Amino acid sequence: MSKSYDVIVAGGGAAGFFTAINIAEANPNLKIAILERGKEVLSKVRVSGGGRCNVTHACFVPNDLVKFYPRGEKELRGPFNRFSAGDTIEWFERHGVELKTEEDGRMFPVSDSSQTIIDCFINAVNTLGIQVLTGESIQSLYKAENHWKIDTKNGTFIAAKLVMATGSNPKMWDMLAELGHTIVPPVPSLFTFNIKDPRIKDLMGVSALATVKVKNSKLEASGPLLITHWGMSGPGILRLSAWGARELFAKSYQFVLQVNWLNDVDLEECDVLLKEIKQEHAKKMVGKKSPFDFPNRLWESLVTASGIDAETKWADLTRNQLQALAAQLVNGEFNVNGKSTFKEEFVTAGGVDLKEVNFKTMESKRVESLYFAGEVINVDAITGGFNFQNAWTDAVIAAESITSM
Numbered sequence: 001m002s003k004s005y006d007v008i009v010a011g012g013g014a015a016g017f018f019t020a021i022n023i024a025e026a027n028p029n030l031k032i033a034i035l036e037r038g039k040e041v042l043s044k045v046r047v048s049g050g051g052r053c054n055v056t057h058a059c060f061v062p063n064d065l066v067k068f069y070p071r072g073e074k075e076l077r078g079p080f081n082r083f084s085a086g087d088t089i090e091w092f093e094r095h096g097v098e099l100k101t102e103e104d105g106r107m108f109p110v111s112d113s114s115q116t117i118i119d120c121f122i123n124a125v126n127t128l129g130i131q132v133l134t135g136e137s138i139q140s141l142y143k144a145e146n147h148w149k150i151d152t153k154n155g156t157f158i159a160a161k162l163v164m165a166t167g168s169n170p171k172m173w174d175m176l177a178e179l180g181h182t183i184v185p186p187v188p189s190l191f192t193f194n195i196k197d198p199r200i201k202d203l204m205g206v207s208a209l210a211t212v213k214v215k216n217s218k219l220e221a222s223g224p225l226l227i228t229h230w231g232m233s234g235p236g237i238l239r240l241s242a243w244g245a246r247e248l249f250a251k252s253y254q255f256v257l258q259v260n261w262l263n264d265v266d267l268e269e270c271d272v273l274l275k276e277i278k279q280e281h282a283k284k285m286v287g288k289k290s291p292f293d294f295p296n297r298l299w300e301s302l303v304t305a306s307g308i309d310a311e312t313k314w315a316d317l318t319r320n321q322l323q324a325l326a327a328q329l330v331n332g333e334f335n336v337n338g339k340s341t342f343k344e345e346f347v348t349a350g351g352v353d354l355k356e357v358n359f360k361t362m363e364s365k366r367v368e369s370l371y372f373a374g375e376v377i378n379v380d381a382i383t384g385g386f387n388f389q390n391a392w393t394d395a396v397i398a399a400e401s402i403t404s405m
């Protein structure tokens with residue numbers, strides 16, 4: 001026998017719970033169910049942010065916030081003007097969860113535990129009478145004239161409206177494709193680079209501000225670069241991986257990375273700088289102390305890579321040696337050979353084509369009464385709380401449009 005609901009939310013993750021709760025709060029009379037294929041709900045929330053759940057980011061201007069989204073920047077501008085990071089803080093405060101901001105802008109519950117967020121959501125669904133049905137893996141979707149028919153392994157559900165919050169699940173994307181949606185093929189985003197190079201071999205843990213570029217492409221990013229035992233990581237590299245997700249996938253993650261350890265200093269300016277340093281420190285040994293604002297160990301390695309003995313005096317450096325050093329400093333080329341996952345915190349670029357979603361309502365432009373929230377659409381962000389912010393914002397907008405009818 002089929003069970004009937006006003007709204008079925010497919011997927012018991014962050015986006016699904018937030019949508020269901022906001023719908024029920026706006027209209028307590030609606031009969032709502034969340035269908036989750038797993039035994040547990042909110043499993044990504046549990047492990048998120050290293051078990052602390054990085055709920056959002058302290059970035060309160062919508063036009064600044066969108067810049068953290070390699071996919072979704074244009075489309076999220078309107079939605080963030082309706083529900084942004086400040087609204088997230090206020091929402092959680094209203095539901096008894098206080099958030100705190102860390103130095104880098106990431107926001108966590110003051111408890112430093114994702115369980116606080118899970119408890120908040122579970123309390124809300126219990127209070128609001130939302131049914132959370134686990135072990136209900138959706139197998140097929142069918143849109144009749146004025147209702148949805150949803151088959152799971154255990155039975156059939158009927159609903160007037162359907163919210164898709166199934167994250168990056170290829171099976172659900174196939175079903176959405178059958179309904180007429182274009183699915184942008186999924187590729188990984190947020191990864192670190194595998195590099196085997198004598199210049200960084202013994203420098204694990206060294207971190208420096210750098211500008212990184214993919215040779216022969218427009219991809220470029222700046223920020224702290226961290227040398228790891230497998231290659232390079234850190235915010236600058238992650239940013240490059242996110243914006244380059246599709247391009248680097250197409251290159252099978254084999255490319256040349258150009259590193260400028262002096263950021264906006266170019267080759268010519270670096271030549272001039274080195275000549276000044278040569279005069280000023282004429283009697284000092286080159287390898288003794290880094291004249292730049294990065295760790296000595298890195299400096300020593302770049303000096304060696306330039307073919308200069310660390311004990312050479314600055315005064316004795318030849319023109320060629322100075323040029324070689326300048327090239328290492330502002331245009332060090334490293335062969336990247338593959339990628340590694342960043343702290344297991346991967347996201348997927350890809351999903352429902354954004355052209356087919358009405359961002360004023362989060363309703364499908366292809367199929368009536370079908371709504372989207374979270375990672376199921378082709379939106380993703382860099383690390384820092386932005387992926388959850390997308391889930392919260394989509395959810396609120398979908399809930400508002402469902403309850404305003």
Ligand SMILES: Cc1cc2nc3c(=O)[nH]c(=O)nc-3n(C[C@H](O)[C@H](O)[C@H](O)COP(=O)(O)OP(=O)(O)OC[C@H]3O[C@@H](n4cnc5c(N)ncnc54)[C@H](O)[C@@H]3O)c2cc1C
Pocket residue numbers: 010011012013014015016035036037038041042043044045047048049050053054055056136137138139165166167168169171172343344345346347373374375376384385386387388389391
């Ligand atoms: C380890 C890790 C840590 C992260 N940490 C952070 C962080 O701190 N901050 C941040 O902003 N982002 C973080 N992210 C990204 C963030 O977790 C996701 O962007 C977010 O969870 C997406 O929410 P969602 O509800 O769209 O999808 P999901 O959380 O993936 O939820 C989708 C749900 O749908 C269910 N489902 C799928 N198919 C079916 C089906 N056929 N039938 C029924 N149910 C189905 C799934 O089982 C799942 O429970 C992290 C990601 C990972 C992997």
